[in-house]
Every structure is written in structure tokens, then in C-alpha cells.
Amino acid sequence: MSSTSGIIKKEVKELLTPAALIPIIIMAVMFGMIGNFIGQVNVTLAEEPVIGLIDQDNSSLSQIAIANISENAEVIYNGTSVEEGLSTVEDSTAMAMIVIPEGFGSDILSNKSGTIEIYWMMKGAGLTDSIPLTTLGFLITNVDQTISTSLMGSNFSISPEVILKPTKISDTTMLKGREMTGISPMTISTVMQSQSTMVPLIIVMVVIMAGSMVITSMGSEKENKTLETLLTLPISRTSIVFGKLIGAAIVGLIMAVLYMIGLGYYMTSFSSSSSIDLAAYGLTLDAVDFILIGISLFLALFAALALCMILGIFTKNYKASQMMTMPVTFLALIPMFITMFSDFETLPAAGQVLIFAIPFSHPMIAMQSLMFGNTGLVLAGIAYEALFCIVAMFIAVTLFKKDILLTGKIKSAERRSAFPIASMIAGMLRKR
Amino acid sequence: MHAVEVTNLVKAFGSFQAVKGISFTVNEGEVFGLIGPNGAGKTTTLRVLSTLIEVTSGNVKIFGQDIVKDSSEVRKGISYLPEDAGAYKNMTGREYLKFIAQFFQDIKDSKSMVEKGVAIAQLGERIDDKVDTYSKGMARKLLVARALMIDPKLAILDEPTSGLDVLNAQEIRRVVKKTVSEGTTVLLSSHNMLEVEFMCDRIALINDGKIVETGTPSELKRKYESSNIEEVFVRVVS
Numbered sequence: 001m002s003s004t005s006g007i008i009k010k011e012v013k014e015l016l017t018p019a020a021l022i023p024i025i026i027m028a029v030m031f032g033m034i035g036n037f038i039g040q041v042n043v044t045l046a047e048e049p050v051i052g053l054i055d056q057d058n059s060s061l062s063q064i065a066i067a068n069i070s071e072n073a074e075v076i077y078n079g080t081s082v083e084e085g086l087s088t089v090e091d092s093t094a095m096a097m098i099v100i101p102e103g104f105g106s107d108i109l110s111n112k113s114g115t116i117e118i119y120w121m122m123k124g125a126g127l128t129d130s131i132p133l134t135t136l137g138f139l140i141t142n143v144d145q146t147i148s149t150s151l152m153g154s155n156f157s158i159s160p161e162v163i164l165k166p167t168k169i170s171d172t173t174m175l176k177g178r179e180m181t182g183i184s185p186m187t188i189s190t191v192m193q194s195q196s197t198m199v200p201l202i203i204v205m206v207v208i209m210a211g212s213m214v215i216t217s218m219g220s221e222k223e224n225k226t227l228e229t230l231l232t233l234p235i236s237r238t239s240i241v242f243g244k245l246i247g248a249a250i251v252g253l254i255m256a257v258l259y260m261i262g263l264g265y266y267m268t269s270f271s272s273s274s275s276i277d278l279a280a281y282g283l284t285l286d287a288v289d290f291i292l293i294g295i296s297l298f299l300a301l302f303a304a305l306a307l308c309m310i311l312g313i314f315t316k317n318y319k320a321s322q323m324m325t326m327p328v329t330f331l332a333l334i335p336m337f338i339t340m341f342s343d344f345e346t347l348p349a350a351g352q353v354l355i356f357a358i359p360f361s362h363p364m365i366a367m368q369s370l371m372f373g374n375t376g377l378v379l380a381g382i383a384y385e386a387l388f389c390i391v392a393m394f395i396a397v398t399l400f401k402k403d404i405l406l407t408g409k410i411k412s413a414e415r416r417s418a419f420p421i422a423s424m425i426a427g428m429l430r431k432r
Numbered sequence: 433m434h435a436v437e438v439t440n441l442v443k444a445f446g447s448f449q450a451v452k453g454i455s456f457t458v459n460e461g462e463v464f465g466l467i468g469p470n471g472a473g474k475t476t477t478l479r480v481l482s483t484l485i486e487v488t489s490g491n492v493k494i495f496g497q498d499i500v501k502d503s504s505e506v507r508k509g510i511s512y513l514p515e516d517a518g519a520y521k522n523m524t525g526r527e528y529l530k531f532i533a534q535f536f537q538d539i540k541d542s543k544s545m546v547e548k549g550v551a552i553a554q555l556g557e558r559i560d561d562k563v564d565t566y567s568k569g570m571a572r573k574l575l576v577a578r579a580l581m582i583d584p585k586l587a588i589l590d591e592p593t594s595g596l597d598v599l600n601a602q603e604i605r606r607v608v609k610k611t612v613s614e615g616t617t618v619l620l621s622s623h624n625m626l627e628v629e630f631m632c633d634r635i636a637l638i639n640d641g642k643i644v645e646t647g648t649p650s651e652l653k654r655k656y657e658s659s660n661i662e663e664v665f666v667r668v669v670s
Contacts, residue, residue: 224518229578232482232512233535236504403485407445 020323026330034337049135052077052089052097059105061114061147065167068146069098072139082119089121090174095133096120108147111159113168116140122175122185124343125368130189143167176345176372180281191278192368193340200336200364202259203300207332207360210252210301211308212325217244218312219321228406237400241393245305252301278371289370292378296363299385303359304328306392313399335361343368344377356381359388433496435460435586435617436481441490443476450476452641453490458586458634460495463608463618465632467625467661469669473641474621475515478590481619482512495585508536511584515591515621517575521564525555525574528563529581536582549581552607568595576604580611587611589620593627605631625662635661637668644668 053075055066069075077088082099089097097119104114118136123129147166151158171184180188221227230240278284285293308328315321335358338347344355344365355361362381369377399405436458443451451473458464466474479485481492483503492499494506519528529549533542550559553574555566563571572595579587592608593601605627612618622628628635629649637645637652645652645668649661656664 224521225514225516226518226520228479228482228484228512228514229517229532229575231484232507232510233532234504234507234538235535403445406479406485 050074050094052085054099056102057104061105062100065143068143117170120173120185124346125192126343127189127341130185133185204332204336206256207304211304211328214248214308215312215321215324219315219318223317283371293366296366300360303388309396332360339364359385437493439491442488444488454643462633465628465635466621468638472638509585511579512588513579519563525559545581549577553577586617629661
């Protein structure tokens with residue numbers, strides 16, 4: 001029994017390392033963040049919707065509808081002018097303006113569904129931006145039920161179909177200065193989500209695969225004892241770092257192209273089955289946009305590789321290098337999950353800072369930003385990515401000239417510092 | 433001019449001093465042996481001289497060039513063979529020699545370097561097989577060939593015959609001697625005292641990071657009234 005417990009103790013000690021625990025802890029924190037995010041959406045769903053209301057019909061049926069809606073919503077505008085109403089709700093937190101146009105009551109009484117016009121105020125194109133708007137759907141269902149009850153108790157001769165469903169909705173979505181007639185927010189966010197799912201996925205795949213190549217290459221060089229020979233050859237350390245990074249970047253770009261081909265097929269099949277044509281609303285990308293996305297993607301890849309090179313310097317062997325890819329993987333997964341469901345522009349400030357700070361986020365948000373004409377955000381992202389690459393490269397080259405490359409350890413004095421790598425680089429700069 | 437001139441060299445890893453202010457010189461064209469027990473600081477000294485790790489304090493000059501200030505120039509003239517070095521496993525032996533030779537193209541014709549490497553390695557047709565398929569001895573011979581094919585001014589060899597059988601070890605010693613006769617200076621470390629006695633013109637005994645004795649094998653044997661260097665080593669170290 002004691003020998004078994006000895007083996008158990010050894011196994012637990014061997015397997016339960018910080019490297020094994022940290023990814024699980026990060027995953028738990030990420031799930032917590034996602035749960036908190038969904039919780040916030042649920043809270044919004046439970047709140048009374050804020051709307052503007054216009055009755056241009058003034059019939060008994062429209063008044064029933066207005067009364068019903070007013071009971072279940074916070075009405076911030078109640079008038080007759082669509083222009084005035086739109087300007088009021090656009091400047092507020094209202095999610096929509098409901099207009100009951102002239103002829104609503106008479107249409108129902110003449111056996112046609114009465115039209116209710118809804119001007120949706122969509123703040124962003126993400127799924128989380130459209131979900132709260134669904135509360136308005138319950139209001140309209142309520143209106144239908146109330147009018148149906150009223151019609152059943154009247155003496156009008158109306159078909160059962162109209163009694164059961166007396167209204168129809170005419171959607172107009174206002175999104176980032178665009179007026180999109182005939183489309184509901186849910187349709188827009190679904191189409192946008194379908195388009196923006198594959199790009200983050202490709203970026204994550206390429207970052208993880210190319211990044212792990214660099215770290216593994218460093219781990220293999222150390223494990224196979226080839227690094228020492230390489231470092232004594234008449235070639236500068238900067239050239240070695242660049243050679244390794246550019247080699248990995250070429251392979252990474254080949255991977256990206258292969259994934260892009262797959263994405264191309266996906267997009268083709270997606271366009272033919274799409275319920276809306278985004279181009280009709282000016283939501284297209286031109287050649288310059290594609291170049292910007294390409295630059296952003298390349299810089300994200302290079303930033304990932306430079307970061308992985310820094311991590312690779314600390315790795316001691318092949319096995320350790322496998323665990324070293326974890327931080328980069330998580331850095332890529334965080335913006336992927338967030339940008340899949342949310343629009344960068346409608347994120348809280350802290351979320352925006354977090355996403356902007358991660359260099360891999362920028363190609364993920366570039367496509368949507370460019371579609372909506374926010375070129376400034378994309379250019380700022382490219383500038384940040386370039387700066388990140390330069391700093392990461394400088395750190396990688398600096399560390400490549402230090403003993404840590406071979407020892408994998410930071411000197412004790414530097415280790416005691418709160419920021420050991422920064423302390424090491426500062427020490428080196430002082431020496432210069 | 434000395435091939436190697438080490439003055440008060442200190443190498444520390446954090447608070448631990450692996451090398452504690454050693455000084456020695458290696459003359460041009462000689463084979464200089466650094467011997468000592470495990471952990472004495474031999475490999476650390478060789479790594480510093482090879483520009484692999486940083487100097488904590490002191491001075492090291494190789495053929496008059498400072499290894500800190502002129503590290504790039506120093507690397508053009510040296511060749512370092514680590515004790516447990518490896519070669520890229522996805523390359524063939526010949527590809528590996530070609531890979532190394534390209535970095536010395538400015539100094540010597542790459543093709544002749546590879547031809548010399550193939551001759552030193554003596555791997556026959558196996559030179560075109562993947563390194564992954566080599567035995568430990570074959571890999572070591574390839575690495576020795578890699579280190580000597582460039583005709584370095586200074587070859588720094590850490591346990592050059594490590595892991596080799598008697599015949600292969602003898603062959604390597606012969607190749608090293610031949611390289612010296614062609615003008616290369618050799619600085620080597622070894623645990624094999626017979627090898628040291630056979631190959632070295634002068635020896636430095638290093639213990640606990642300090643050089644405790646220097647001299648020719650015959651001088652040291654005479655001083656310690658020993659019949660061989662192994663006995664000298666035991667007397668000095670203990």
C-alpha cells in the first residue's frame with residue numbers, strides 16, 4: 001500500500017504542475033467572463049423596452065395598439081412626426097420607434113393585416129446588440145392578442161386569418177448612420193456573425209500553429225543541442241531571430257492562404273443562401289480594404305511569432321515548448337470569442353481596451369469596421385500591431401544575446417524584480 | 433601574439449560563481465587541455481571563450497580580438513564543439529555540412545569545406561543518410577568534421593571523443609593532430625587523462641572555478657612525482 005501511495009504521490013507531483021493548472025484556471029476565468037456577459041444580456045431582456053411611439057392613424061384599433069404598447073414600454077416620444085420622433089430616439093437609449101401609419105385600422109376592417117412600422121435603433125452589428133431588441137417582439141404579440149380579442153367581440157365581418165394575426169411588421173433598421181429598409185436587426189446580426197466567424201477562426205488557427213512552430217523550433221534546438229553550434233557561427237543573433245521568424249511567417253502565410261481558400265468557398269456558398277444582399281446597403285469591401293485586412297493579418301501573425309520567440313527563449317525542451325503555446329492560444333481565443341458575438345464599438349470601454357491591446361484582435365475586427373467605414377480604427381490597429389512587433393522583436397533580439405537563451409533561467413536579482421524581463425533589458429541598456 | 437589570452441575571467445550565474453577569476457594563455461599552434469572534475473568550470477570557460485555566454489568580469493582575447501567587443505570577428509575564426517552537441521535530424525550528413533559551410537563562404541570555398549568535412553567524417557555512403565538514423569558515434573564524427581572542416585584558427589573542443597569507442601576515438605585524435613599540424617590551435621577539455629597526455633602540449637588543471645596548476649604534461653608529472661597525468665590530477669584535486 002505504501003509503495004502504491006508513493007507512486008500516487010510521484011504521479012500527482014509530476015502532473016499537477018503550474019503549467020497544467022494555469023490553462024484550466026484561465027479557462028475557468030474565461031467561462032466566468034462569458035457567463036457574466038450573457039447575464040448582462042438577460043438583465044437587459046428583463047427590463048422594460050424604451051421606445052418612441054407615433055400614431056398616424058388615430059383609429060379605434062390603433063388606439064388599442066398604442067394603449068397596449070404604452071402599458072408595457074417606457075415611451076420617450078409620443079407624437080405624429082416620424083422625423084421628430086427619429087431624432088428623439090436616435091439621441092436616447094431607445095431601441096426602436098413604432099409607427100402606426102394611416103390606414104392601419106381600415107386595413108384590418110377590410111380583411112387585410114394592418115401594418116406596424118418599426119424603426120430599429122441598432123447600436124452595433126453583433127449578436128449581443130440584436131438580442132435585447134427581441135423584447136419588442138413580445139410587445140407586438142401582445143398587441144396582436146389585444147386587437148384579436150377586440151375583433152372577436154365586435155360585429156365586423158373579418159376573416160379568421162386576420163382576426164388571429166391582425167398586424168404585420170415593416171422593419172427598417174438604423175445602424176451606424178445607415179437606414180436599411182426591409183431588414184430586421186436579428187437578420188443583420190446573423191448575417192454579420194456568419195461572415196465574421198470564419199475570419200477569427202482562421203486567425204486563431206494560424207496564430208496557434210505558426211506560433212507553436214517557433215516555440216517548438218526553439219525547444220527542439222535546445223533539446224537536440226543544435227542551438228549552441230548555431231550561436232557560435234559567424235552570424236549575428238539578430239539575423240538568427242529574423243531568419244527563424246521569417247521562415248515561420250512564410251509557413252504561417254501559406255497556412256493562412258490555404259485557410260482563405262476554404263473561407264472563399266464558404267463565403268460563396270454563404271452569399272447564395274443569404275437572405276439579404278449586404279452590397280445593396282453599401283456594406284462591401286474594396287481593394288484597399290482587402291489590402292488593409294491583409295496588412296493587419298500579416299502584422300498579427302508576425303506579432304504572434306515574435307511573442308512566441310520570446311516564450312521559446314524560456315523553454316528548455318520540446319515537452320516544455322508545448323505548454324509555452326498556451327498563453328498565445330488564450331490571447332487569440334479571447335478576441336475570437338468576443339468578436340464572434342459582439343461589435344467592438346458597442347463593447348464597454350474596458351472591453352475595448354482589452355481587445356485593442358491584443359494584437360491578434362485587429363484583423364478580426366477589421367472586416368466589419370471597414371464595411372461600416374471605420375477605417376480610422378483599422379489604421380490605428382495596424383499602427384499598434386506594427387509597434388507591438390517592433391517592441392517584441394527588440395525584446396526577442398535582446399534576450400537572444402543573454403545567457404537565458406541557454407540556461408532558460410533569469411538571474412536571481414532579475415527574478416526578484418516585479419518585471420523580470422523588463423529588469424533584464426533595462427540592465428542590458430544600462431551596460432550599453 | 434597568443435591565440436587565447438584570458439585575464440581574471442569571472443563567470444557568475446546569479447549569486448553562484450562558476451569561474452572565479454582565472455587567467456591563462458594558449459600559444460598559437462599548440463593543443464591546450466583544460467582538465468578538472470565535474471562542475472569545476474571547464475565547460476563554462478569554453479562557452480565563454482566561444483562567445484556563447486556573457487563575461488561577468490575580466491578579459492578574454494582571441495588572436496588579439498576582445499570576445500565581447502569583437503564577438504562577430506572572433507566567431508569567424510573559431511569553431512566550437514560542445515560536449516553533447518547534436519545535428520539537425522531532418523538533414524542528411526552532407527546537407528548538415530553544407531548548411532554550416534554557407535556561414536563561412538566569405539572565408540573559404542564552401543564546396544572544398546564540405547569535401548573536407550566528408551573526408552574527416554569517414555561515414556562513407558551514410559553521409560547521404562538522415563542524421564536521425566546515425567548512431568551516437570557517427571553523429572559525433574559528423575560534428576567533429578563540422579568543427580574542423582572550416583580550418584578554424586582556434587578549435588574549442590569539449591570532450592571531442594565523448595561517446596566514441598576506442599577505434600573511433602583514436603581516429604578523431606589523429607584528425608585533430610593533423611588539423612593542428614595544418615595551423616589550427618586547439619583548446620580542449622576532457623575527462624580522459626590518457627587522451628589529454630597524448631594530445632596536449634600544455635595543460636591547465638581547474639578545480640572549483642580556479643586554475644590550480646598549469647604546465648606541460650612532463651613538467652606536471654615531474655613536479656608531482658607521478659607516472660601519468662591521472663595521478664597528477666588526483667593529487668592536485670584532492
